[in-house]
Amino acid sequence: MNAPVKAGTSVRVFEGRDAQDMRRIEGFLAEQRASLFHRPAWLQAVEAGTGQRAAGLVSERMGMITGWLPLTEVRSALFGKALVSSGFGVGGGIVAESPEAVRALAAAAENHAQANGFASIELRGGPIPQHWECWDDKHCGFVRPLAGSDEAELNAIPRKARAEVRKGLGFGHRVTVGRGARDIAAHYAAYSASVRNLGTPVFPRALFTAMLDAFPDSSDILTVWDGETPLASVLSFYHDGVVMPFWGGGTFAARAARANEVMYYELMLHARRQGMARFDFGRSKTGSGPFAFKKNWGFAPEPLTYGAWTDGDLPKRNIDPTDASYSRKIALWKKLPLPVANTLGPWIARGLA
Secondary structure, three states: OOOOOOOOEEEEEOOOOOHHHHHHHHHHHHHOOOOHHHOHHHHHHHHHHHOOEEEEEEEEEOOEEEEEEEEEEEEEOOOEEEEEEOOOOOOOOOEEOOHHHHHHHHHHHHHHHHHHOOOEEEEEOOOOOOOOEEEOOOEEEEEEEOOOOHHHHHHHOOHHHHHHHHHHHHOOOEEEEEOOHHHHHHHHHHHHHHHHHHOOOOOOHHHHHHHHHHOOOOEEEEEEEEOOEEEEEEEEEEEOOEEEEEEEEEOHHHHHOOHHHHHHHHHHHHHHHOOOOEEEEEEEEOOOHHHHHHHHOOOOEEEOOEEEEEOOOOOOOOOOOOOHHHHHHHHHHHOOOHHHHHHHHHHHHOOOO
C-alpha cells in the first residue's frame, strides 16, 4: 500500500518537447547538485543512441518543482521491460525536496509501470521508497581528489600501480584528446575489442555519438596510440568539478604496452587542466577485477545504494553478468570474431540500459 501523498502535491509526465520546461528542470537539478545522469539531456541521448524511450516524472506543489525522477523505458526482446533511472548510467534515482515528493514520484512510477506493462522499476541511487527492495552490497563507487601537479598526481598512485604507469610512459605513446570522427572511430575500435574480450556485447556506436552531441562542452575522448593504431581509449564526462571516465577500454596489445595505465594517468592530468577537482573512477561489481584494479590505484570503495520495485505478476529482468546463468554465454561471446561481435552486440546491448 502506498503511503499517503500530501495534499497539493501533483506529478506529471515530462514530455521533453517544451524548452522552457526543460530549463526549469535543469535549474532544479542544479540547485539540488544532482548527477549528470539525472539531466534530461542524458535521457534524450540514450533515446537517440539506442531507441529506448526517454521519460520522466515531475512533482510540483503550488507551481514549483519539488522532485524529479528520470526514466528510460527499456524494452528488450531478450531482457523484458523495465523503467530504469537512469538508463546506461551508474547513478540516477529520485531527486526530491521532501519525503512527500519522494512518495508521490514513487507512486506515480508504480502506476506508470503497471499501466504500460513494465515488470520493474530500478533506481540507481537517491532515496529508496520504504516498501521497495534496497541493497548496497553489489556495486561500489570510487572517487578521490585530483592532485595539484603532474608529479603529485603520479606520486598519489600507490607504488605498484605507479611503477606500471612509469613503464607505460616509457614507451612514449602518443596521446590525443578530441571529439571528431577519428576520435570516435578510435574509441569504438579499442572499446569494442575490450568488451568482447570480457564477454560483453558492445553498446551501439550511435550511443557514444549521441552523448558527445548532447554534452558538447563537457565530454571528450582520450586515446593512447601506437603509431596509427589505437591501443586504449576512454569517453569521459565533466560535471560539477568531477571527471568521469565512463566508457573506456583497450585492446590485447594495450596490456603489454601499459596503455590503460597511461590512459587513466593522462586523463587525470588533462582533467586538472580543465579545472576539475575530483576523479570519479566509476562503479564496479564488489570483489571483481575492476574493483581490485581501482583499489590498487589508491581509490577507496564506497558502497552504492540501489533500489527496485517489481510487479509481482511479471517476471523480473536479470542483467547481472555474474549470474551463473550467463557464464556459458559469456565464454562463447569471448570467442566471437570482433566483426561478428560488433554486428550482434549493439542489438543485444541496447536492452542492458
